[in-house]
Amino acid sequence: MNILLVGEYSRLHNSLKEGLIKLGHNVVIIGFNDGFKNYPVDYPIVLKWNSSFPKKIKVGIYKLTGFNITSYFTYKQFKKYQLNLVGFDVVQLINENSFYCGLYYEKRILKFLFENNKKSFLLSCGTDYLSVKYAFENTAIKSVAQPYLNGKIKQKNYLSVLKFRTETYKKLHYFIKQNTIGIIASDMDYHIPLINQSKYLGLIPNPINIDKFKVLPLNFANEIIIFHGINSESYFKKGNDFFEKALKIIEEKYYPKVEVIITRDVPYKKYIDLYNKAHIVLDQVYAHDQGYNALEAMAKGKVVFTGAETEFVNHYKLSERVAINAIPDVTYLVKELSFLIENPKEIKAISERARIFIEQEHDYIISAKKYIDIWNNALS
CATH class of the missing domain: 3.40.50 (Rossmann fold)
Incomplete structure (x- = not known):
């Protein structure tokens, strides 16, 4: 054809x-x-x-x-x-x-x-x-x-x-x-x-061309690393204001157990180098499903805060989380981040499920x- x-x-x-x-x-x-x-x-x-x-x-x-x-x-x-x-x-x-x-x-x-x-x-x-x-x-x-x-x-x-x-x-x-x-x-x-x-x-x-995205091993020997990459043009469209407020609380609450990396309009290579180090990636709060940034991060085994609403869960018949459903609510985001920081085994479990989900559905x-x-x- x-x-x-x-x-x-x-x-x-x-x-x-x-x-x-x-x-x-x-x-x-x-x-x-x-x-x-x-x-x-x-x-x-x-x-x-x-x-x-x-x-x-x-x-x-x-x-x-x-x-x-x-x-x-x-x-x-x-x-x-x-x-x-x-x-x-x-x-x-x-x-x-x-x-x-x-x-x-x-x-x-x-x-x-x-x-x-x-x-x-x-x-x-x-x-x-x-x-x-x-x-x-x-x-x-x-x-x-x-x-x-x-x-x-x-x-x-x-x-x-x-x-x-x-x-x-x-x-x-x-x-x-x-x-x-x-x-x-x-x-x-x-x-x-x-x-x-x-x-x-x-x-x-x-x-997703999964051949291009290799799973990166998660190392919990030191801090849990949270990555938040900001594009100024889509700052409010993605809900970055909610993520930034939540991260400020998380840094104060869990220092020195966490490392928070925030970038703003950095060159793509630097963005990827920093993002590859992370255990958790913050994507967007206004979606029902994952866009490409989230899917590529999930393919690498990251735990992604993105769209994962009930409609998404029901459509794919999921019984366990493959991503964290993000909503425009700072208290909720802090609660979800806190749970992961206090339960690193759950980070590893979601990471593995995320990759399997990408392989099976995308x-x-x-x-x-x-x-x-x-x-x-x-x-x-």
């Missing part, structure tokens, strides 16, 4: 590509390489006029004329590749706004892909029209809406989420829905909003087979 994967996010499509190639399929990726992470892309597209002084000029031109220079240059780059982007059995979009263009150029790109390939599918693995709509209609449930509605994030800093509430992106949603076979969710946070939606094809867990070969099954059923 010839497969075109459109877009990259947290290495999802690269991991899926590796699994599909192992199964004998031909796969190429077009899109951005997810910023500083610089994931491999066969047909790379670069965001232009999107930072520093050129961005200010772009914004000024857009306000005066409605013309988006970045979208235009993205479309020009796509045109350069388009003869190589025809005749595929399957096209899969990683998001409803895979090319980050405004409606006009996004539709032109997608229209070409839809008309020149056999079948197209949409993946829900990040914010999109339905997931954002659900979050804002169900505000008591953990979601990306909560930190914004609690006044922690300014509107101008949350446009990547809020744009999916606009009429423009509602139109884009229905255009994609009309032209694709169906939509696949990558975890429970996207599965839940899609339940009972027409064209929903089901959940396939995020693929292995990239197993995941790739599930994609093939869904695509084939839809193609027949």
